[in-house]
Amino acid sequence: MAPSRGMRQLQQASHKLLASGGRRGGHRGITSLAQTISNPIQSYISESNDPYLNLSIEHYLLQKSPPDSTILFLYTNRPCVVIGRNQNPWLEVNLGILKAGSSTPAREDGQPVIGNVDLVRRRSGGGTVFHDEGNVNWSVICPPADFTRDKHAEMVVRALRKLGIDRARVNERHDIVLDQGNRSGRSDPQDTHRTPYTVDDGAGPRPLKVSGSAYKLTRNRALHHGTCLLRSPNLVTIPQYLHSPAKPYLKARGVESVSSPVANIGLSNQAFQKQVQEEFARMYSGVPAANGVDQSLLSTPEISKGYDELRTLDWTYSQTPQFTLSSHPELDEDPQVLVHGRSDTSPVPWFHPKIPVIFKVQHGAIVDVESSTMSAQNLEVLSTLKDQKIQELEKLTYELEREGDENSTMIRPVANWLEAMLPIVDVALSKD
Numbered sequence: 001m002a003p004s005r006g007m008r009q010l011q012q013a014s015h016k017l018l019a020s021g022g023r024r025g026g027h028r029g030i031t032s033l034a035q036t037i038s039n040p041i042q043s044y045i046s047e048s049n050d051p052y053l054n055l056s057i058e059h060y061l062l063q064k065s066p067p068d069s070t071i072l073f074l075y076t077n078r079p080c081v082v083i084g085r086n087q088n089p090w091l092e093v094n095l096g097i098l099k100a101g102s103s104t105p106a107r108e109d110g111q112p113v114i115g116n117v118d119l120v121r122r123r124s125g126g127g128t129v130f131h132d133e134g135n136v137n138w139s140v141i142c143p144p145a146d147f148t149r150d151k152h153a154e155m156v157v158r159a160l161r162k163l164g165i166d167r168a169r170v171n172e173r174h175d176i177v178l179d180q181g182n183r184s185g186r187s188d189p190q191d192t193h194r195t196p197y198t199v200d201d202g203a204g205p206r207p208l209k210v211s212g213s214a215y216k217l218t219r220n221r222a223l224h225h226g227t228c229l230l231r232s233p234n235l236v237t238i239p240q241y242l243h244s245p246a247k248p249y250l251k252a253r254g255v256e257s258v259s260s261p262v263a264n265i266g267l268s269n270q271a272f273q274k275q276v277q278e279e280f281a282r283m284y285s286g287v288p289a290a291n292g293v294d295q296s297l298l299s300t301p302e303i304s305k306g307y308d309e310l311r312t313l314d315w316t317y318s319q320t321p322q323f324t325l326s327s328h329p330e331l332d333e334d335p336q337v338l339v340h341g342r343s344d345t346s347p348v349p350w351f352h353p354k355i356p357v358i359f360k361v362q363h364g365a366i367v368d369v370e371s372s373t374m375s376a377q378n379l380e381v382l383s384t385l386k387d388q389k390i391q392e393l394e395k396l397t398y399e400l401e402r403e404g405d406e407n408s409t410m411i412r413p414v415a416n417w418l419e420a421m422l423p424i425v426d427v428a429l430s431k432d
Contacts, residue, residue, distance in 0.1 A: 018043070031291035033300065037065055041287040043277060046075035047294040051082065051120045051131060056306035057293055058225065059123055062141050064302070067220040072280045073139040074273050074290070077131040079234065080118035081241055084126045084214060086254045088320050089119060090246050092128040095423040097241055114234055117241065119425045121316050124223060126214025127257035130241060134232030136269050138276055139225035147222035149174040153213060154192040155227065155283060159275040161189070165265060168210070169195050175212050176228070178263060180205035208263035230267045239260075246421040249329055254321035311427045313391045318364035325421060327414075328356035357382065359415055365389045378410050391424050 036042055042065070046054050055076040061071050063244075081093050089095060101116050114132075131137065140152040154168045160168040160176075167178040170193050179197035181204040187196045213226030230234070242257070244250075265272075281287045298304050309315050360368040369382045381400065388396055397415035 015145060030294055030296065033060070033293065033297060036291055037061075038069075040066070040069050041278060041284045042069060042071040043287050044071070044073045044293050045273060045290045046073070047292050049076055049078040049133065050295070051077040051080045051118055052310045053295060053298065053303075053306050054137070055120065055122055055310060056303045057297055058139050058141075059306050060297075060300065062216070062218070062221050062223050065141060065221070068107060068143055069141075070143070070284055071139075072277065072290070073141070073199070073225075074276065075137050075139075076133055076135070076269060077137065078118070079114050079116070079130075079132040080120050081130055082120045083128045084255055084257075085121065085123055085216075086125055086321055087121075087122070087128060087257070087320070088250070088252045088254055088323055089317065090320075090422055091244055091250050091252050092242065092257055093119065093324070094241055094244050095119070095425050096245065096420075098407070098425045099423050102427065114237060114241075119316060120310065121319060121429070124216035124225065124393050125255060125271055127213060127255065128242060129227050130232075130234070130238045131227060132232050132234050133269075134171045134234070134264070135227050135229045136272050136276075137227045138226060139223065140280075141221060141223050144217060144220070144222045147215070147217070147223075147224065149213075149215065149224070150193075152224050153211070153226065155279050155409070156211060156226070157192040157278060159279040160265065160267075162279070163267060163271060163275050165267075167195050167197050168265075169193055169198065171207065173258075175209050175260070176226070177207035177209050178265070184204040203214050203362070206261055209260040210263060210265050212260075228272060229262060229264050230269060230272055231264055235262065235264055246325070249326055250323055251326070251329075252321065252323035254323075283431040299323050303305040313424070313427060314364075315393050317424065318389065319363070320364050322360070322362045325359040325361065326356065327358070327416075327417065328353075355410065359385075359418070361390065364391065374410065381411055382414060390422050393418060393422060395423065 031044070036044075042061075044057075044061075046057065048054060051365045054077060057075075058073055061073060065071055081098065083089055083092050086424070087280075098117050098119055123179055138152075138156060140155075150170050153174055153176055157168045157176055165178070167180075168176060169179060171177050179199070181197045181199040183196045184198075185196060187194050187198070211226050211228040213224060215225070216223040232238070242259075277290055298307060355373050356371060357374065358370040359366055360370070366385045366388055369379065369385060371379055371382075374382075384399070385396055397419050400411050400415040
């Protein structure tokens with residue numbers, strides 16, 4: 001497919017921007033927030049790539065800004081996986097890779113996977129996303145009466161189109177996508193939900209997602225934030241982080257992510273930030289230049305408190321909605337499999353094919369252990385896990401293995417399997 005005229009213009013403009021360098025988005029310098037938090041229109045760019053800090057600043061702006069104010073906040077995070085407020089990290093994320101960090105084996109094409117990657121649970125809903133230095137997060141906080149799920153995604157699309165991305169539009173899921181069809185004619189340039197490349201019958205190539213978003217509504221405020229893939233160097237690697245090996249064995253409440261094919265847009269972060277700022281200014285009557293924010297805001301008590309909370313294991317894991325972990329998920333669908341002897345496989349080679357175990361987990365703690373065929377003695381040993389947090393699992397499974405050495409060869413494989421299915425990624429406790 002030949003590049004469109006708009007794409008060629010984008011590439012030329014992008015090269016010029018890269019050559020010119022410049023500060024992130026051209027903001028006016030670092031602010032304390034106290035000087036600007038009462039303004040009716042506000043714009044900020046973060047100088048920090050700490051996801052915990054950026055989300056804490058965002059939350060502070062949501063809570064402390066005047067109810068009738070409107071705010072734009074742009075930030076870029078270091079590599080991290082960000083899950084929604086009501087999501088299950090063991091279902092959404094390959095925590096084993098995150099835990100292994102830079103010691104993880106090379107990926108299929110021979111390139112090493114990313115090193116240290118943070119796991120972050122945000123305060124808004126929505127699905128799981130991967131952030132790195134190749135994408136910019138945009139956030140708009142406004143009065144609830146002014147909020148729609150499309151309004152500020154449309155703002156971002158207008159900014160992209162002014163940078164030559166004429167395939168960009170907002171789809172029916174409120175995501176921003178790039179249409180991949182052949183140019184079929186003219187379209188209204190003001191229509192942010194259709195491009196000349198939009199395919200109506202679904203027969204053409206699937207659009208590629210470049211920006212997903214989430215929102216949070218309070219009585220007085222609305223937050224809409226999303227990430228925009230620009231030049232992520234990890235696009236090929238990202239799927240490894242977002243496919244959990246435990247998924248076949250989990251049944252969970254909460255929000256499950258919807259997978260979509262993704263792509264980089266090809267813009268620099270600076271070009272994107274500048275154009276989004278300009279589009280925001282057009283919408284809200286000439287907002288002044290953006291103010292910079294950085295780690296000095298950790299001196300603000302509310303931001304520091306939110307920062308510390310996001311970095312706790314309790315916030316990351318104990319907020320998980322109820323779920324069950326089943327060693328033989330096929331039995332959940334058809335219990336007769338066990339009766340008729342058709343279940344001759346198990347999730348790990350040393351697991352007995354006819355002794356299923358089910359763990360029920362609520363708020364990140366094991367609340368029940370069930371097995372219809374395990375001996376009462378072994379089930380009693382496993383029941384010592386009840387009311388224990390999964391973040392303590394490594395210590396607990398060590399105790400289980402000791403019990404297994406004394407009582408039964410069934411306990412050790414269960415302990416090993418639990419650790420494999422429900423790993424815990426430590427959250428750093430220091431403010432770097």
